[in-house]
Amino acid sequence: MSATAAITGLLDFRRLDLLATGNSALHRLDPRAHVTVTLVFVVCAMSFGRYTVAPLLPFFVFPIAVVAMAGLPVAFLARKVAIVLPIALLIGLPNPLFDRESLLSLGGIEITGGWISLLSIALRALLAAAAAIVLVAVTGFPAICGALERMGMPRPLAVQLLFLYRYLAVLGEEAVRMTAAREQRGGDRPLSIRLYGTLVGRLLLRTWDRAERIYLAMCARGFTGDFRSGRAARFGVPEVGYVAGWCLFFLLLRTSDVTHWLGAAVLGAVQ
Amino acid sequence: MHMADALLSPAVGGTMCVATAATVAWCSRCLRKEADDRRVPLMGVLGAFLFAAQMINFSIPGTGSSGHLGGGLLLAILLGPHAAFLVMASVLIVQALFFADGGLLALGCNIFNLGFFPAFIGYPLYRHLAGDAPGSARATVAAMLAAIVSLQLGAFAVVLETVASGISALPFGTFLLFMLPIHLAIGIVEGAVTAAVVSFVRAASPGILSTTVQPRRHRAGILGVFLAVALALGGVGAWFASTNPDGLEWSIARVTGAPEPEAPQTGVIDDRVGSSLAGVVGGSITLVLALLLGYALKRKPRD
Amino acid sequence: MSHHLVEARGLTHVYEDGTIALKEVTFRITHGESVAIIGANGAGKSTLLMHLNGHLTPTRGEVRIGETPITKQTLPAIRRTVGLVFQDPDDQLFMPTVYDDVAFGPRNQGLPEAEVGRRVYEALERVGVWQVRAKPPYRLSGGEKKRVAIAGVLAMVPDILVMDEPTSGLDPHARRQLIGLLGEFRHTRIFTSHDLDMVLDVCPRTIVLFEGTVMADGPTGDIFADDALLSKCRLERPLAMQGCPVCGRGPD
Numbered sequence: 001m002s003a004t005a006a007i008t009g010l011l012d013f014r015r016l017d018l019l020a021t022g023n024s025a026l027h028r029l030d031p032r033a034h035v036t037v038t039l040v041f042v043v044c045a046m047s048f049g050r051y052t053v054a055p056l057l058p059f060f061v062f063p064i065a066v067v068a069m070a071g072l073p074v075a076f077l078a079r080k081v082a083i084v085l086p087i088a089l090l091i092g093l094p095n096p097l098f099d100r101e102s103l104l105s106l107g108g109i110e111i112t113g114g115w116i117s118l119l120s121i122a123l124r125a126l127l128a129a130a131a132a133i134v135l136v137a138v139t140g141f142p143a144i145c146g147a148l149e150r151m152g153m154p155r156p157l158a159v160q161l162l163f164l165y166r167y168l169a170v171l172g173e174e175a176v177r178m179t180a181a182r183e184q185r186g187g188d189r190p191l192s193i194r195l196y197g198t199l200v201g202r203l204l205l206r207t208w209d210r211a212e213r214i215y216l217a218m219c220a221r222g223f224t225g226d227f228r229s230g231r232a233a234r235f236g237v238p239e240v241g242y243v244a245g246w247c248l249f250f251l252l253l254r255t256s257d258v259t260h261w262l263g264a265a266v267l268g269a270v271q
Numbered sequence: 272m273h274m275a276d277a278l279l280s281p282a283v284g285g286t287m288c289v290a291t292a293a294t295v296a297w298c299s300r301c302l303r304k305e306a307d308d309r310r311v312p313l314m315g316v317l318g319a320f321l322f323a324a325q326m327i328n329f330s331i332p333g334t335g336s337s338g339h340l341g342g343g344l345l346l347a348i349l350l351g352p353h354a355a356f357l358v359m360a361s362v363l364i365v366q367a368l369f370f371a372d373g374g375l376l377a378l379g380c381n382i383f384n385l386g387f388f389p390a391f392i393g394y395p396l397y398r399h400l401a402g403d404a405p406g407s408a409r410a411t412v413a414a415m416l417a418a419i420v421s422l423q424l425g426a427f428a429v430v431l432e433t434v435a436s437g438i439s440a441l442p443f444g445t446f447l448l449f450m451l452p453i454h455l456a457i458g459i460v461e462g463a464v465t466a467a468v469v470s471f472v473r474a475a476s477p478g479i480l481s482t483t484v485q486p487r488r489h490r491a492g493i494l495g496v497f498l499a500v501a502l503a504l505g506g507v508g509a510w511f512a513s514t515n516p517d518g519l520e521w522s523i524a525r526v527t528g529a530p531e532p533e534a535p536q537t538g539v540i541d542d543r544v545g546s547s548l549a550g551v552v553g554g555s556i557t558l559v560l561a562l563l564l565g566y567a568l569k570r571k572p573r574d
Numbered sequence: 575m576s577h578h579l580v581e582a583r584g585l586t587h588v589y590e591d592g593t594i595a596l597k598e599v600t601f602r603i604t605h606g607e608s609v610a611i612i613g614a615n616g617a618g619k620s621t622l623l624m625h626l627n628g629h630l631t632p633t634r635g636e637v638r639i640g641e642t643p644i645t646k647q648t649l650p651a652i653r654r655t656v657g658l659v660f661q662d663p664d665d666q667l668f669m670p671t672v673y674d675d676v677a678f679g680p681r682n683q684g685l686p687e688a689e690v691g692r693r694v695y696e697a698l699e700r701v702g703v704w705q706v707r708a709k710p711p712y713r714l715s716g717g718e719k720k721r722v723a724i725a726g727v728l729a730m731v732p733d734i735l736v737m738d739e740p741t742s743g744l745d746p747h748a749r750r751q752l753i754g755l756l757g758e759f760r761h762t763r764i765f766t767s768h769d770l771d772m773v774l775d776v777c778p779r780t781i782v783l784f785e786g787t788v789m790a791d792g793p794t795g796d797i798f799a800d801d802a803l804l805s806k807c808r809l810e811r812p813l814a815m816q817g818c819p820v821c822g823r824g825p826d
Contacts, residue, residue, distance in 0.1 A: 006326045009326070009370070012369075012370075013369050013370075014712075014713070016369055017369075017710065018713075021708060021709075038375065039375070042276065042374070042375050042376045043281045043285075043376065046276055046277075046279060046280065046281055046284070046376055047280065047281045049437075050437055050438045050440075080371065081371065083371070084371050087275070088275070088277050091275060091277065091278060091439070092277070092278075092439070094439060094440055094441035094445075094446075095439060095440040095441070097440075098440040098441060098442060098445075099440035113440075114440060117438065117440060120438070121277045121278065121438060121439075122277075124276060124277035124438075125275065125276065125277035128275075128276035128277060128371075128374040128375065128376070129371035129374070131375060132367055132368050132371050132374065132375050133368075133369075133371055135368065135375075136368045136369060141365075141368065141369075141670070142670040142671060142674075142710075144368070153295075154295060154296055154299035154300075155299070156298075156299040156302050156303065156357060157295055157299060157357055157360060157361065159311060159315075160311075160314050160315055160318065160357050160358065160360075160361045161361045161364060161365070162315075162669070162670045163311070163312060163314070163315020163316065163318070163319075163668065164315050164318035164319055164322075164358075164361045164362065164365060165365065165670055165710075166315070166668060166669065166670050166710065166711065166712070167315060167316050167318075167319035167668075168319045168322055168365065169710075169712035170319065170664055170712060171316070171319040171320055171322060171323040172319075172322060172323055172326065174323060175322075175323035175324070175326040175327055176326075178327065179326070179327055190328070190329065190330030190337055191327070191328065191329040191330060192329065192330065192332075193329050193330075193332070193460075193463050193464050193467050194467055195329075196327065196329035196464060196467065196468075197464065197466075197467025197468045197470065197471050198467075198471050199327065200324045200327065200340070200468050200471075201467075201468045201471030201472050201475065202471075202475075203320060203323060203324065204320060204324075204349075204468065204472060205472065205475060205476055205479075207316050207317065207319075207320040208313070208476075208479055210316055210664075210665060211309075211312045211313040211315075211316045211317070212309075213660065213662070213665040214312040214316070214665050214666075214668050215308070215309050215311075215312050215313075216624075216629055216660070216665075217660055217665055217666040217668065218308075218311075218312065218668065218678075219629070219653070220627055220629070220653060220657075220658045220660075220727075221653070221678055221679040221682060221726065221727070221730060222650065222653055222654070222679055222682035222683060222730070223308065223678075223682060224308075224682065225306060225308045225311075228681045228682070312668065315668075
């Protein structure tokens with residue numbers, strides 16, 4: 001990655017993190033509600049058969065609704081979601097190549113199953129990415145960790161996630177500085193493995209020293225191995241309503257063929 | 272390679288999530304028992320370090336392209352397998368949430384593929400081959416072999432997970448044929464890079480590595496793992512070779528436009544593979560594993 | 575019994591590789607004093623600080639806080655009494671948000687959450703950064719981080735405040751604000767610093783370390799007027815006591 005790309009990635013991380021500090025009604029819900037709804041969403045959307053296209057479309061209502069209700073920036077989030085599209089097309093590419101059986105006939109053109117499933121894969125990828133990004137944007141990473149822990153994740157992993165999150169930007173900036181310094185001194189020539197070992201090795205040693213200092217700081221303030229979280233859990237009526245509402249909606253979309261019914265109704269009306 | 276939500280079914284994803292959750296719980300318990308407080312901030316910043324290290328690219332010799340560090344093996348060498356697994360899990364979780372890498376449903380698969388194999392199979396192999404204070408050549412070879420094995424297993428797991436999910440139309444054999452050689456190459460590079468970092472650290476600050484000396488795993492345990500893996504892959508290879516062969520050749524012929532052999536039956540999951548090619552693939556895997564087994568056995572008298 | 579007493583008696587520290595970091599360091603700091611420990615890099619300042627809250631054990635000699643010697647049993651009490659603020663706030667602010675970080679100390683003390691909240695509010699208010707309580711540390715400025723680090727220690731209500739290079743890395747405005755803040759505290763204060771002008775402003779008493787030994791211990795003004803001593807210890811006068819760079823007039 002070049003220094004510019006690294007900087008962009010880091011800035012995106014910071015911006016996405018910042019969004020979670022908003023103050024809409026959605027932001028104020030207990031994070032467990034958001035986590036639960038997201039998980040149900042992903043399971044439902046990914047559970048369709050391989051040739052499903054139309055029934056996936058209504059699922060976009062969820063991320064769009066959340067973005068709207070929480071007042072999140074549309075263009076920024078859309079860009080972050082759209083980034084997965086090229087990769088999705090790449091991993092879906094084998095489908096039209098290997099699945100040559102014609103499934104659909106549209107005005108004389110035979111469309112094979114492969115193309116339909118490719119489209120399905122692209123839609124799934126967009127939905128999955130949207131779910132993840134919207135979750136972080138509305139809930140915020142520390143809150144997600146807290147929610148997961150209250151939902152059963154072991155404490156060592158929760159603590160690990162919080163530390164990682166805390167120091168990601170710090171070390172990311174070090175990496176950007178290293179990359180920029182290197183680019184300035186001979187950027188055309190790519191880094192050899194040996195030189196990489198030296199650079200990253202130095203970063204590792206600095207990181208190790210930092211860990212030691214952090215440990216001292218923790219002990220200085222009474223750390224004895226336990227992390228006590230203070231926050232009280234409040235999963236109340238709004239949360240139950242939110243979760244129940246979305247889950248019912250997803251199950252409805254999954255089990256009944258809403259799009260077909262809607263399309264038939266519209267076509268019927270047109271006739 | 273990361274597994275993606277788009278190719279995953281909830282059944283497969285859910286199963287892997289359960290496997291990963293169980294491993295997370297087990298590792299957490301092991302770490303709690305060790306009660307090493309110093310490890311808490313260390314694991315955190317090393318996770319951030321891994322992110323940073325992955326942001327820096329190096330060039331792969333012989334090709335024009337650049338690569339980046341995977342890091343599972345390096346983490347295990349620095350922290351021991353249990354902590355390394357948790358750190359890897361945390362890195363992948365952050366990647367899935369902030370960078371939409373992989374996906375939330377696929378986390379179970381990715382954490383297992385990229386975390387379990389390097390920590391619990393690659394690392395013990397590395398320790399066994401490299402010993403306690405290896406010279407740099409021996410450490411490099413050990414790291415390469417360990418990385419190759421971890422990545423091959425990871426790649427194989429991705430193929431299984433994808434095919435079992437049924438969303439991708441890529442046949443089992445073709446996918447395997449694509450993934451394994453690539454990850455063999457990636458494994459060699461990963462091993463070289465891991466060894467480069469470890470050798471720098473060993474020279475600059477040897478104390479760091481000595482703190483993670485693990486008691487030597489029971490030789491029987493390692494051989495047992497090898498045997499199991501070899502049998503599993505060998506068995507799969509044999510199964511390929513015995514099933515009816517036409518799918519792969521037909522597909523390739525269609526793609527290249529050559530005269531078409533008879534089309535195979537269609538089905539939602541098409542996993543028939545050309546035995547000639549697949550047999551080679553399966554056989555190569557078992558051969559590599561047999562060589563490793565032999566090498567492992569050969570070290571025995573020295574200890 | 576004065577809890578604010580800090581005493582070193584013949585404190586000697588030899589590292590594992592044989593380096594003698596501190597040699598027979600002896601001093602006594604009493605209630606409410608504000609003392610600076612200055613010296614060249616490598617003189618032993620940081621090592622000395624590490625002894626003051628028990629991170630390091632003396633090779634010879636001892637350290638007493640409020641008449642209590644530092645032992646494994648007394649360590650938790652010592653760490654409540656002595657609040658140590660490190661040089662790099664990124665090492666000290668390790669929690670995901672400012673609030674959680676400042677709450678870390680009180681929570682470790684086992685206080686109920688309501689009391690923790692009160693302590694956090696008071697500490698953050700005291701240093702003037704209550705408004706950033708929900709932010710992650712990486713989004714703070716250098717000056718804000720320093721102040722949050724201090725708040726994190728204040729929240730434990732220590733009697734003695736020890737700070738390693740408090741003004742390092744700060745821009746002039748943040749530095750000025752911090753100097754003002756440090757001057758207001760009523761705790762016993764011990765600082766190490768290269769910022770000799772800050773020392774002149776904030777600390778009436780100075781201890782000079784050179785190669786692990788105490789070379790001088792007395793009123794700050796006297797020490798900074800002793801050019802021979804300063805140059806031997808690889809130090810200089812603070813800028814405020816040097817000649818005027820514009821008109822060339824010497825110091826009075």
